Amino acid sequence: DAGVIQSPRHEVTEMGQEVTLRCKPISGHDYLFWYRQTMMRGLELLIYFNNNVPIDDSGMPEDRFSAKMPNASFSTLKIQPSEPRDSAVYFCASSSSVNYGYTFGSGTRLTVV
Amino acid sequence: GIQVEQSPPDLILQEGANSTLRCNFSDSVNNLQWFHQNPWGQLINLFYIPSGTKQNGRLSATTVATERYSLLYISSSQTTDSGVYFCAVSAGGFKTIFGAGTRLFVKA
Numbered sequence: 001d002a003g004v005i006q007s008p009r010h011e012v013t014e015m016g017q018e019v020t021l022r023c024k025p026i027s028g029h030d031y032l033f034w035y036r037q038t039m040m041r042g043l044e045l046l047i048y049f050n051n052n053v054p055i056d057d058s059g060m061p062e063d064r065f066s067a068k069m070p071n072a073s074f075s076t077l078k079i080q081p082s083e084p085r086d087s088a089v090y091f092c093a094s095s096s097s098v099n100y101g102y103t104f105g106s107g108t109r110l111t112v113v
Numbered sequence: 114g115i116q117v118e119q120s121p122p123d124l125i126l127q128e129g130a131n132s133t134l135r136c137n138f139s140d141s142v143n144n145l146q147w148f149h150q151n152p153w154g155q156l157i158n159l160f161y162i163p164s165g166t167k168q169n170g171r172l173s174a175t176t177v178a179t180e181r182y183s184l185l186y187i188s189s190s191q192t193t194d195s196g197v198y199f200c201a202v203s204a205g206g207f208k209t210i211f212g213a214g215t216r217l218f219v220k221a
Contacts, residue, residue, distance in 0.1 A: 035211075100161050101146060101158045101160075
């Protein structure tokens, strides 16, 4: 398995633009997580899905953030409109209910200018 | 919510030395993991260890759930062990909370 795949690896965008981050989990994993990492706040859980259904989105900072998982092999995290304070590394991870250990993707480094 | 405290926050070792990293948590957990974030930012799962002891090469981990702590042991440290070590816990379900990490630097 190629692991958890995220795209793009880097994204630089202007304030006000829409940003879409993508994630392909490991095949067979039924849990998918979106995390954000910043120096000030560390690793924060934004949202997680089980069998494509959002279970807990209490970490999503505000309405500008949305996440979807239309099928078991794809998820998106969208920010619209983006702001400079959204600059961070966004990680996707997947796990299974059989073996709980997380596998993280390589992350997307987002810079909003 | 559950609180996770890691110590020490920073650690500098000479190559070949041993070390122990600690993770304290404020409530009962059903899921505890240790991760290593290398200098390139990649997060690698080291252990899933809600209780008991596990070993993988030079690394081992012990979780005493009743006393709400976990320890990560690194023996014969190497420069490639440098990075940040995170403890992550969940008190129910899969909502996993990360500690602030221990930043390790191993000198050659």
